[in-house]
Amino acid sequence: MQQVPAVEIDGITLCQSLAVIQYVDETRPGAKLLPADPKKRAQVRMISDLIASGIQPLQNLYVIQKIGADKVQWSQHFIDRGFKALEPILKQTAGKYCVGDEISMADICLVPQVYNAERFKVNMDQYPTIKRLNQTLLEIEAFKVSHPSNQPDTPADMSA
Amino acid sequence: MAANTKPVLHGYFRSSCSWRVRIAFALKGIEYDQVTVNLIKDGGQQRTQEFQSVNPMQQVPAVEIDGITLCQSLAVIQYVDETRPGAKLLPADPKKRAQVRMISDLIASGIQPLQNLYVIQKIGADKVQWSQHFIDRGFKALEPILKQTAGKYCVGDEISMADICLVPQVYNAERFKVNMDQYPTIKRLNQTLLEIEAFKVSHPSNQPDTPADMSA
Numbered sequence: 520m521q522q523v524p525a526v527e528i529d530g531i532t533l534c535q536s537l538a539v540i541q542y543v544d545e546t547r548p549g550a551k552l553l554p555a556d557p558k559k560r561a562q563v564r565m566i567s568d569l570i571a572s573g574i575q576p577l578q579n580l581y582v583i584q585k586i587g588a589d590k591v592q593w594s595q596h597f598i599d600r601g602f603k604a605l606e607p608i609l610k611q612t613a614g615k616y617c618v619g620d621e622i623s624m625a626d627i628c629l630v631p632q633v634y635n636a637e638r639f640k641v642n643m644d645q646y647p648t649i650k651r652l653n654q655t656l657l658e659i660e661a662f663k664v665s666h667p668s669n670q671p672d673t674p675a676d677m678s679a
Numbered sequence: 680m681a682a683n684t685k686p687v688l689h690g691y692f693r694s695s696c697s698w699r700v701r702i703a704f705a706l707k708g709i710e711y712d713q714v715t716v717n718l719i720k721d722g723g724q725q726r727t728q729e730f731q732s733v734n735p736m737q738q739v740p741a742v743e744i745d746g747i748t749l750c751q752s753l754a755v756i757q758y759v760d761e762t763r764p765g766a767k768l769l770p771a772d773p774k775k776r777a778q779v780r781m782i783s784d785l786i787a788s789g790i791q792p793l794q795n796l797y798v799i800q801k802i803g804a805d806k807v808q809w810s811q812h813f814i815d816r817g818f819k820a821l822e823p824i825l826k827q828t829a830g831k832y833c834v835g836d837e838i839s840m841a842d843i844c845l846v847p848q849v850y851n852a853e854r855f856k857v858n859m860d861q862y863p864t865i866k867r868l869n870q871t872l873l874e875i876e877a878f879k880v881s882h883p884s885n886q887p888d889t890p891a892d893m894s895a
Contacts, residue, residue, distance in 0.1 A: 520789060520820035531774055535788070538780035545773045557761045558747055564754035572751070572788040573736060577798065604736035 537571055540624055552624050562618050566608065566625035570632045574601035578635060594639045602636065602646045609648045617652060630656050634667065686711040686744040689733055691718050692886035695791060695847030696752040697740040701881035702843045703756040707765040715888040718796055753787055756840055768840050778834050782824065782841035786848045790817035794851060810855045818852065818862045825864045833868060846872050850883065
């Protein structure tokens with residue numbers, strides 16, 4: 520598919536980030552990335568998919584290269600559309616994190632999407648729940664160490 | 680204790696994502712009620728305030744089940760798989776399960792969102808070329824993946840969520856006149872799957888809201 524990420528793990532190569540994440544969750548010990556309760560698990564997947572199918576694919580590099588000159592407006596439109604839907608959903612599902620009080624795959628999807636929103640100058644004040652969750656999550660070590668500003672290939676002028 | 684109420688699917692006969700959910704219900708032998716959300720009529724019934732309270736994303740499918748409302752077809756399908764008896768829609772083996780999700784997501788994130796109604800309405804005049812482009816791009820990637828993973832079905836020899844995603848996407852490809860001869864593995868799998876009762880009964884040509892001139 521000529522996209523990132525692709526992960527070589529346990530002798531196979533997987534693409535599609537949510538497939539990788541759930542594989543890792545199912546095969547490694549440690550804090551679970553999806554809740555045990557089936558309804559909460561479905562809500563985590565619903566939120567993750569709203570972002571990973573409903574927003575990000577419409578504003579990824581390949582698509583905006585095809586859109587051309589209108590790319591900022593196009594991207595803002597699709598991010599706003601998705602966040603307008605996500606905000607009331609999260610108002611219902613969120614505790615300290617997206618779904619209740621445990622970090623999940625939904626939080627993993629949310630933070631990078633907010634980063635994209637900020638890149639395209641989306642007004643995040645319209646989405647107070649998303650904004651609050653994002654701020655809470657960015658304080659967590661795993662979200663900091665993995666941040667785009669802290670990577671081996673981060674350009675010098677964007678490094679943390 | 681309340682009597683078991685049937686799930687309610689808010690969908691549209693030709694919505695490929697709604698069809699995925701219909702297939703899953705049929706494979707699990709689950710009876711459900713359907714509420715039609717006509718995506719074209721009246722400026723699109725998905726845009727009403729009433730439906731917005733069902734799904735704020737204004738998309739189908741949305742499913743009322745067990746006292747909650749879920750949207751996103753793959754979240755619904757996995758919820759149903761985890762809570763209902765019957766043939767499993769994802770394999771037990773974690774690597775195979777990951778492959779099923781990878782194939783499902785390639786379709787549900789990598790292809791379908793780029794050619795759904797909302798997007799092609801924004802694209803306008805170039806919509807057929809745009810849709811063909813994204814379906815071809817996705818299928819060009821999917822064909823070699825499936826060559827590796829497929830047995831009788833997309834992943835090995837058990838029907839899975841990957842097959843559930845594949846058939847409606849091929850239907851969309853055919854609507855946009857994509858040349859399916861380029862994708863022999865996808866073509867072969869689709870033909871095999873269309874013979875299965877769950878894929879037939881859920882087909883767009885067999886729904887309560889199928890227009891008379893498109894009925895099977």
